[in-house]
Amino acid sequence: MDKLRFQSFGSGSSGNCYFIGNASNGLLIDAGLGVRSIRKYLRNLGLDFENIWGVFVTHDHADHIKGVGSIGEKHRVPIYSTRQVHEGIQRSYCVTEKLCSSRKFIEKDETIQVGDFKITAFPVSHDATDNVGYTIEYKEKRFTFATDLGYISDEVAAHLGSADFIVLEANYDVQMLQQGSYPLYLKNRISSKTGHLSNDQTGQFLAENYNPRLQHIFLCHLSRENNLPDVAYTTIQNYLENSRIIVGKDVQLITLDRLTPSELYIF
Numbered sequence: 001m002d003k004l005r006f007q008s009f010g011s012g013s014s015g016n017c018y019f020i021g022n023a024s025n026g027l028l029i030d031a032g033l034g035v036r037s038i039r040k041y042l043r044n045l046g047l048d049f050e051n052i053w054g055v056f057v058t059h060d061h062a063d064h065i066k067g068v069g070s071i072g073e074k075h076r077v078p079i080y081s082t083r084q085v086h087e088g089i090q091r092s093y094c095v096t097e098k099l100c101s102s103r104k105f106i107e108k109d110e111t112i113q114v115g116d117f118k119i120t121a122f123p124v125s126h127d128a129t130d131n132v133g134y135t136i137e138y139k140e141k142r143f144t145f146a147t148d149l150g151y152i153s154d155e156v157a158a159h160l161g162s163a164d165f166i167v168l169e170a171n172y173d174v175q176m177l178q179q180g181s182y183p184l185y186l187k188n189r190i191s192s193k194t195g196h197l198s199n200d201q202t203g204q205f206l207a208e209n210y211n212p213r214l215q216h217i218f219l220c221h222l223s224r225e226n227n228l229p230d231v232a233y234t235t236i237q238n239y240l241e242n243s244r245i246i247v248g249k250d251v252q253l254i255t256l257d258r259l260t261p262s263e264l265y266i267f
Helices: 035-044 068-073 083-091 154-161 174-179 184-191 199-208 229-242
Strands: 005-010 017-021 026-029 052-056 079-081 103-105 111-114 117-123 132-138 141-146 165-169 216-220 252-255
Touching: 005 035, 005 216, 017 035, 035 068, 052 068, 052 117, 068 079, 079 083, 083 103, 117 154, 132 154, 141 154, 165 199, 174 184, 199 229, 216 229, 229 252
Parallel strands: 026 052, 052 079, 079 103, 141 165, 165 216, 216 252
Antiparallel strands: 005 017, 017 026, 111 117, 117 132, 132 141
């Protein structure tokens, strides 16, 4: 059996891109990095764009779509998202090569098959044109991505609660945000229900909704200004261990770096 593989190429406001696949093919979740960087990271895995069955876009903010034009049109990789997200991509200043033949439309809450993977998009609360997370199923393993969201709805909770592996936002530390230099409107935007998840929100959710099938928690989209990897990790570890969920034994907890690829995880 070809094992499931995961690597974060970058996670944060400077650019988001995640690979999920096997030794010979796979998918990208978002493509918010430069195309050359993404290609270099794929080649480090022994892959290239010809091995990518599709890019699945969560929303149309620049740090998630920077590379989709070239990947889609020059490298002929299908770009999947909802019709509204695709409309936002076409309007975006950061996508200089507009999508045409590579556009693929998907619907929320409908499962599609791409290669060896079953992919289901689900709605999340964020302030882009449209916003989704993804659950990807591969050989009875479930991997759920929820990367930008202001709160966890019941539907998002259901996806996260039935996953073996999750990539979930832990964007900011409440105290660092409140005491930081951001203007009030931006602080309010970040902490709103269409903004981002705090370490506390993520930790509380995980502690209250832990399922023993959950093996790995990857914390993504940490703020450069309002969070630190150690702060996010410790906050969430404390929530889990206060609920008698032991990190390193019951579940693995990993913070994903903003600017550099993670290690390659093989499950």
